[in-house]
Amino acid sequence: MSQTRANLLMLIASFIWGTAFVSQTTGMGTIGPFTFSFSRFFFATIAVLPIALYFEANNFLKIFFNSKLLKLSIATGFFLFLGMGLQQYALQVSQVSNVAFITTLYVPIVGIISRFIFKSQLHWIIWIAILLCVYGSYLLSSNQSIEIQKSDALIFISAFCFALHIILIDVFMKQFNSPFTYGAIQYFVVFILSLILALTFEEPTLKNISFEWFEILYTGILSAGLGYTLQIIAQHKASPAPAAIILSMEGVFATIAAWLLINQTLDLNKIIGCIAIFLGVIIVQLIPIMKKTYDR
Secondary structure, eight states: OOOHHHHHHHHHHHHHHHHHHHHHHHTSSSSOOHHHHHHEEEEEHHHHHHHHHHHHHHHHHHHTOOOHHHHHHHHHHHHHHHHHHHHHHHHSSSSSHHHHHHHHTTTHHHHHHHHOOOOOOOOHHHHHHHHHHHHHHHHTTSSOOOOTTTTTHHHHHHHHHHHHHHHHHHHHHOOOHHHHHHHHHHHHHHHHHHHHHHHHHHOOOOHHHHHHHHHHHIIIIIIIIIIIHHHHHHHSSSOOOHHHHTTTHHHHHHHHHHHSSSOOOOHHHHHHHHHHHHHHHHHHTHHHHHHHHHHH
């Protein structure tokens, strides 16, 4: 797979996540966040599992009998569950603007972890792209005042978990290229953990779940099943830091979808924010060209 194709897959994933954000915000009218989560990841699992069994049947056994790969798969699913769970809880106790902005800090966190823990060599222009994405995300969430709250610590932990999720995908896919099996295990982990918490803290019923069937199917099959699987496939080629920058386009697509579908305001700040993030993504695409220029 070429780098261009990998970037395109991540852009498609961010588009799916962005448009699914509307369904995530409207899909909990009659059910709690953990019920919504286990329902959507149930459908994500059953959507991807047959593909994994058909195309990667041998890989299932290889992963289950390789303790390192199995632990990596479970850990990736755990951090995905933790990131989403903390973010969803924070939406109930914190300002939406705080959640939206602090969550995007996973972009610089990925860069910092890649550089200082994994000793990856990052092109200097990556840091400019990261700053543009963070600034753009701030503008997208600046329709409300951003005030520091105690619950913001949970959002930062959520952002850290999303960063670890991206990095663990890179670690796994560099060792064993089996995206569907890897994805199915992740989604099953999120499903089981969300189900446990839903049964513990909520009162899920089939009747209430059925009221949100469209949102659950859309976010389960498309956002989780397709979107996260495209991310996994793409990260076999893409490095974590550039991947995080491209995936931050989710905020741009979410803003546009909210404007088109639920009539949310698209003011000047949000337009500038979208442009800033888009410029960050464009800058990442220039890295191969700049490397060739400097290598001459």
